[in-house]
Amino acid sequence: MQIRMVATTPFTDQKPGTSGLRKRVQAFRQPHYLENFVQSIFDTIAAPKGSVLVLGGDGRHYNREAIQIILKMAAANGFGQVLVGKGGILSTPAASCVIRKYRTYGGIILSASHNPGGPDGDFGIKYNTANGGPAPEKITEAIYAASMRIVQYRIADAPDVALDALGDSRLGDMTVSVIDPVDDYAELMESLFDFAAIRALLSGGFRIRFDAMHAVTGPYAREIFVNRLGAPADSVINAEPLEDFGGGHPDPNLTYAHELVEALYGDDAPDFGAASDGDGDRNMILGRHFFVTPSDSLAILAANAHRVPGYKQGLAGIARSMPTSAAVDRVAAALNIPCYETPTGWKFFGNLMDAGKVTLCGEESFGTGSNHIREKDGLWAVLFWLNILAVRRQPVEAMTRRCEASGAGMASSHPLPQTAGFASNVSRDVEAIVREHWARFGRNVYSRHDYEGIPADAANGVMKRLHDRFAELQACPEQGRGGAQFGHLQVRRCDDFSYTDPVDGSVSQGQGIRILFVDGSRIVFRLSGTGTEGATLRIYLESFEPDVSKHHLDAQEALATLISIALEISELRQRTGRERPTVIT
Numbered sequence: 025m026q027i028r029m030v031a032t033t034p035f036t037d038q039k040p041g042t043s044g045l046r047k048r049v050q051a052f053r054q055p056h057y058l059e060n061f062v063q064s065i066f067d068t069i070a071a072p073k074g075s076v077l078v079l080g081g082d083g084r085h086y087n088r089e090a091i092q093i094i095l096k097m098a099a100a101n102g103f104g105q106v107l108v109g110k111g112g113i114l115s116t117p118a119a120s121c122v123i124r125k126y127r128t129y130g131g132i133i134l135s136a137s138h139n140p141g142g143p144d145g146d147f148g149i150k151y152n153t154a155n156g157g158p159a160p161e162k163i164t165e166a167i168y169a170a171s172m173r174i175v176q177y178r179i180a181d182a183p184d185v186a187l188d189a190l191g192d193s194r195l196g197d198m199t200v201s202v203i204d205p206v207d208d209y210a211e212l213m214e215s216l217f218d219f220a221a222i223r224a225l226l227s228g229g230f231r232i233r234f235d236a237m238h239a240v241t242g243p244y245a246r247e248i249f250v251n252r253l254g255a256p257a258d259s260v261i262n263a264e265p266l267e268d269f270g271g272g273h274p275d276p277n278l279t280y281a282h283e284l285v286e287a288l289y290g291d292d293a294p295d296f297g298a299a300s301d302g303d304g305d306r307n308m309i310l311g312r313h314f315f316v317t318p319s320d321s322l323a324i325l326a327a328n329a330h331r332v333p334g335y336k337q338g339l340a341g342i343a344r345s346m347p348t349s350a351a352v353d354r355v356a357a358a359l360n361i362p363c364y365e366t367p368t369g370w371k372f373f374g375n376l377m378d379a380g381k382v383t384l385c386g387e388e389s390f391g392t393g394s395n396h397i398r399e400k401d402g403l404w405a406v407l408f409w410l411n412i413l414a415v416r417r418q419p420v421e422a423m424t425r426r427c428e429a430s431g432a433g434m435a436s437s438h439p440l441p442q443t444a445g446f447a448s449n450v451s452r453d454v455e456a457i458v459r460e461h462w463a464r465f466g467r468n469v470y471s472r473h474d475y476e477g478i479p480a481d482a483a484n485g486v487m488k489r490l491h492d493r494f495a496e497l498q499a500c501p502e503q504g505r506g507g508a509q510f511g512h513l514q515v516r517r518c519d520d521f522s523y524t525d526p527v528d529g530s531v532s533q534g535q536g537i538r539i540l541f542v543d544g545s546r547i548v549f550r551l552s553g554t555g556t557e558g559a560t561l562r563i564y565l566e567s568f569e570p571d572v573s574k575h576h577l578d579a580q581e582a583l584a585t586l587i588s589i590a591l592e593i594s595e596l597r598q599r600t601g602r603e604r605p606t607v608i609t
């Protein structure tokens with residue numbers, strides 16, 4: 025095998041964002057663009073000769089071509105073996121699972137997550153370390169630095185590798201092992217959840233619908249829900265992965281997963297609905313006519329973890345990203361375990377999990393996960409919910425049988441018997457579980473407003489304006505002045521969130537502007553780090569409602585005052601010309 029050294033010059037825009045390097049497909053297609061970045065990864069990680077690498081992606085446009093290039097570069101850079109998903113497919117959580125299971129040196133994941141795909145869509149690449157998680161900032165910064173001084177890359181002159189049949193082949197001195205992308209992952213799921221209980225739930229008339237959004241989770245969902253758990257085949261929709269996601273936007277939220285949302289809010293709605301994103305790490309959970317916010321979902325998983333085999337032994341701690349609602353903090357307090365607040369992005373959870381400090385973690389952006397891998401995990405969250413629903417249903421059925429046996433009868437619409445202990449808080453549907461949770465812990469009313477594709481100057485102007493107003497907004501005890509007053513809400517403090525990693529002491533600054541109010545409400549402003557066009561400004565809004573009689577309120581209604589304060593102090597409308605958000609979640 026001939027190894028070519030190709031002379032190149034740096035591109036100046038290869039700085040990884042929240043989750044790796046994301047650009048338009050056309051950008052990646054420029055001569056040397058992908059190669060430069062991959063060589064910068066290899067130069068930075070300096071893997072010993074013969075190391076093993078995992079490689080796969082979400083199947084979007086350019087996935088296969090990129091895999092061929094990376095395989096040839098891995099061979100030229102001295103790797104001994106690459107485990108690549110059949111057809112070039114590996115969901116992000118499955119890649120993390122495979123890196124950990126086979127103790128590889130690391131892995132490269134090709135995905136732009138929830139961004140649209142196709143020739144005019146986005147592509148992305150990120151490096152994950154041996155723990156299975158996204159490379160920490162120290163490494164991504166070093167990759168960027170390497171990309172700024174690169175002068176050449178190494179690539180093997182070899183024919184393309186066949187990716188569609190399982191088994192090993194050689195690429196020079198390197199072995200390419202094409203693996204089943206689903207098997208290892210499905211096995212891990214079986215080890216964590218009570219599949220027998222979920223099977224019983226699904227065979228007992230409980231109807232689910234999972235929307236794979238023509239993205240990577242289709243084959244995973246079919247294998248797990250249909251083959252292993254016995255759900256009817258039509259429970260999984262849009263299950264065929266397509267290079268352009270069927271023209272859709274593979275982001276599981278109320279706006280983009282509208283087909284699923286319409287079904288769950290329709291007349292003959294299934295009991296449970298869920299969706300995942302382009303690369304399978306996000307999840308959206310729906311009940312019949314009911315949406316579970318990701319922040320609530322994290323809190324509910326934490327509060328019910330003891331019902332699930334993989335987590336019966338208890339949780340070491342919980343972590344959430346700063347903009348995620350504090351609902352889970354209340355559960356952590358009740359469980360008497362620590363709760364960590366990290367910057368946005370999954371890479372900050374890795375250290376905490378590696379150090380054994382946290383078991384569950386999550387973000388408001390439809391990301392939930394645990395220490396079973398080092399990525400967020402969409403199908404895992406769905407299975408966690410199904411396991412909780414299955415376990416909570418069991419005593420009801422047992423009771424029904426007892427009632428029937430004694431001739432008492434019990435119609436399904438009959439109110440649940442309020443007996444002591446476990447059975448008293450049994451509920452069979454998603455909405456009831458959420459409402460019970462709010463009744464017990466109070467409700468953290470939450471919403472995120474995204475303004476997508478605004479000019480970078482305008483977005484930066486909004487952030488700067490907010491910064492400049494800190495002194496005027498917050499209390500100044502020296503001057504005997506309280507914080508600015510907006511109706512019944514008074515500002516307590518403003519800051520730009522900064523995080524010191526409790527494990528390695530590294531500091532991450534500028535992670536989002538927080539306007540914190542005396543009553544615990546807050547507004548957070550952040551610029552997205554995953555977009556590829558213009559800027560996306562995110563506004564996160566949160567207040568706390570302990571009063572059960574107000575828990576039925578729509579979040580937008582309950583947060584109306586905070587929303588208008590956010591618009592006023594940021595001058596967002598004047599500065600961007602936008603009248604309303606692009607997406608509300």
Ligand code: G1P
Pocket residue numbers: 042043137345368369370387388389391551552553554555562
């Ligand atoms: C977004 C989400 C963030 C998530 C990331 C990757 O990043 O907000 O929580 O970790 O995607 O899925 P952002 O675009 O806000 O930087």
Ligand code: ZN
Pocket residue numbers: 116136137138301302303304305306
């Ligand atoms: Zn994703």
